[in-house]
Amino acid sequence: DQSDPRFEKWLNRSQNIYATHHMIAYVRLAHLDSKGDRSGEAEFRYDRYPDKIERITRNDVSFVRKKGKKWIQSDDWGETGEPAEPEALKLIQVVISYADLPLRTKGESRDRSQGAVVVRVVDQRKTKEGNEEIVFEQGREHQKPDLNYPKYTFFRYKDADPDDVVLSEFSGPVYESGGGKVQLDVRYDYLVAVKMEAITPAPSAPDKNASAEKAAGPTMGKSASLPPPISDKIYTFAQIEKQKAELKDKIVRIEIRYLLGEPSDLLGDGTQRYIVKDTSKGATPYGQVAFPREGLEKMGLANDPHREGPFTLYARVHVFPEKKAAAICVAIGTHVAVENRKATYSW
Structure with missing residues (x-):
């Protein structure tokens, strides 16, 4: 044998x-x-x-x-x-x-x-x-x-x-x-660190000197094509990990306490991936969140990444295409406006 x-x-x-x-x-x-x-x-x-x-x-x-x-x-x-x-x-x-x-x-x-x-x-x-x-x-x-x-x-x-x-x-x-x-x-x-499609939310406030055409350019359009959050509830990282198959590519609302450690440049364009602690009191309150540079600046975290919140975020749940690999949340904004079942996210 x-x-x-x-x-x-x-x-x-x-x-x-x-x-x-x-x-x-x-x-x-x-x-x-x-x-x-x-x-x-x-x-x-x-x-x-x-x-x-x-x-x-x-x-x-x-x-x-x-x-x-x-x-x-x-x-x-x-x-x-x-x-x-x-x-x-x-x-x-x-x-x-x-x-x-x-x-x-x-x-x-x-x-x-x-x-x-x-x-x-x-x-x-x-x-x-x-x-x-x-x-x-x-x-x-x-x-x-x-x-x-x-x-x-x-x-x-x-x-x-x-x-x-x-x-x-x-x-x-x-x-x-x-x-x-x-x-x-x-x-x-x-x-695994994989290349993910970057999602750019709408700018928080258009430049007053910018033309109307520029203000309504591809950044705004890309954000407006996103779906609204799956619900108004606040998801913990433990819930996201447990329900990642159902939440894959969905937009969820999360509440974070603070960022941990040093970030990694996920996409090579300044997007920063952090280990993050949420506001839950569970045994596993940790997850991964990828932040665009603008998001960190608008939240006051660019120069002080370990400043304590809480901070509310909207994020897309990305699930890695490997066996049971844990999910990562891609932050897309702190505010949302929904019209005709389409959502615009901004910082």
């Missing part, structure tokens, strides 16, 4: 993707007794920006490490905080090792009576969107029917090439350093 050669190829591809993009790992751990029963479950979220910053969150507590610095307890992505306690540092290293384990190792088997490790496809299914999930089991030549073996789920978009896949989930028992077993479940997401 031969292992499926696609497994190693796809795992290597996934390693490269998660090593070069903002990786998000949702980690769930539980101790396993000799009968395979679980106890002491714990859940964490691990974010890693390559060569920039790492963050681990459990419940409402977050620990952050910027490149070249030490771990601190921080709720604002490392802008402020206190040094992490020794016990917290131990936990941090454990969580990181488990988040990386499915990507960096092909597992460990200690029962020689079952023969060699054999990786097989045990399930291949389609999602409701028509995408594919291919599940590999890391089994054995003579495996036992009552045992739980590690499973790796790879995702492929419906129109993607055969090898255009990425590891999206891992589930199975793994050995801990003390020799016992732990049930490990990890769900992987990642963010």
Whole structure:
């Protein structure tokens, strides 16, 4: 019985993707007794920006490490905080090792009576969107029917090439350093920096010296062709992430508390992408927002990007064309005027 050669190829591809993009790992751990029963479950979220910053969150507590610095307890992505306690540092290293384990190792088997490790496809299914999930089991030549073996789920978009896949989930028992077993479940997401169509809102106030033709030029027309907000409600980043399939390309209203960290130039035209904290009191109040230069200036954030709000924004929800990649909000204005089902947004 031969292992499926696609497994190693796809795992290597996934390693490269998660090593070069903002990786998000949702980690769930539980101790396993000799009968395979679980106890002491714990859940964490691990974010890693390559060569920039790492963050681990459990419940409402977050620990952050910027490149070249030490771990601190921080709720604002490392802008402020206190040094992490020794016990917290131990936990941090454990969580990181488990988040990386499915990507960096092909597992460990200690029962020689079952023969060699054999990786097989045990399930291949389609999602409701028509995408594919291919599940590999890391089994054995003579495996036992009552045992739980590690499973790796790879995702492929419906129109993607055969090898255009990425590891999206891992589930199975793994050995801990003390020799016992732990049930490990990890769900992987990642963010990519992609080129997006820039949306230019209408200017806040036309130049009095400009001609009527110029004032009603392509910028105004482009804004006027946008749809109105999907509703008057204020969306949190957690709600946007959860409902991103339904909110894709829709305009939503968001309320933000402040911007975090340093921006990245998303489009090469001055558009700045920030990590942003919204005004909700939930466990995950963070999201990504891309601001045009004019927007930051009109909001008074160009020279003081970390000034505290709240600020109300209208933004288009952009969903990256990769497996379960998180959404980003593209800010288009702070004011809206709706007429004949068309909306004009301005700063």
